[in-house]
Amino acid sequence: MTDSLCRTAQPDAVLIAASLDEPECFAALFDRHAPAIHRYVARRLGGDAADDVTAETFLTAFRIRARYDSERAGVRPWLHGIAAKLISRHRREEVRALRLLARTGRDPVAESWTWTDCADDRVTAQAASRPLAKALAKLSEGDRHALLLFAWEDFSYQEIAEALGVPVGTVRSRLNRARKKLRASAGAHSPLANEPFASPVPEGDLA
Numbered sequence: 001m002t003d004s005l006c007r008t009a010q011p012d013a014v015l016i017a018a019s020l021d022e023p024e025c026f027a028a029l030f031d032r033h034a035p036a037i038h039r040y041v042a043r044r045l046g047g048d049a050a051d052d053v054t055a056e057t058f059l060t061a062f063r064i065r066a067r068y069d070s071e072r073a074g075v076r077p078w079l080h081g082i083a084a085k086l087i088s089r090h091r092r093e094e095v096r097a098l099r100l101l102a103r104t105g106r107d108p109v110a111e112s113w114t115w116t117d118c119a120d121d122r123v124t125a126q127a128a129s130r131p132l133a134k135a136l137a138k139l140s141e142g143d144r145h146a147l148l149l150f151a152w153e154d155f156s157y158q159e160i161a162e163a164l165g166v167p168v169g170t171v172r173s174r175l176n177r178a179r180k181k182l183r184a185s186a187g188a189h190s191p192l193a194n195e196p197f198a199s200p201v202p203e204g205d206l207a
Contacts, residue, residue: 012075016068026065030058033075037083040153045090046097053090057083072162080153081163084145095137102134135185139178142166146174147182 006018006025012032019026037057042050060082072078087094136144145164149155157175161168 013068013070016065016075017070019062019065023062026058026062029061029075033079034058036076036153037079040080040148041083041087043152044087044094044148049090049093053083053086056086060086074159076153077155077159077163080149080155081165084149084163087145088141091141098133098137102130102137131185132182135182138185139181143174143178143181146171147178150175 006015006022006028010018010028012029015025015029034054038050038054041053045053057079061079068078139147142164146160149160149163155163157168157171160171164171
């Protein structure tokens with residue numbers, strides 16, 4: 001491999017392939033995607049847990065990089081899939097925080113965000129809703145993963161399917177089920193009905 005293959009301008013798949021012979025090339029992949037992974041995990045688990053989960057996500061990705069399939073939709077679903085498995089280890093803490101928010105309006109996760117995270121109006125508006133938190137806490141783990149990848153990461157159905165290792169049809173079912181539960185919890189005329197979490201999922205959209 002040449003040094004040029006380690007440059008950050010290279011596509012993700014090229015960097016992963018190059019890192020098999022030149023491990024330092026993987027650093028460019030970390031620099032490119034770690035901020036997004038950290039931000040996503042922080043929104044779900046808080047800043048402290050996000051540091052650990054992000055580090056372990058990339059350590060795991062580095063260890064299994066030889067198994068990366070370049071025919072996938074992209075490296076983002078691969079990395080988020082690894083992160084999702086690690087987030088699942090914190091399922092009880094996540095649900096506990098959502099229930100606390102639903103009961104008291106106090107959000108221990110949001111309190112751990114940095115000022116730059118809090119400046120994200122879209123996330124703050126979504127996470128600060130007590131009815132929404134109550135509904136999210138009641139979702140199954142799989143439904144919550146699918147919903148938050150869809151709403152926060154703007155993943156397509158195919159990307160969610162690859163991240164979670166399930167068929168696209170399962171993703172559609174999970175999103176529709178989660179949407180119905182959120183709408184039922186928030187009320188038919190709640191402003192939540194217009195938020196990304198509760199927006200209708202196109203029945204025929206597979207992308």
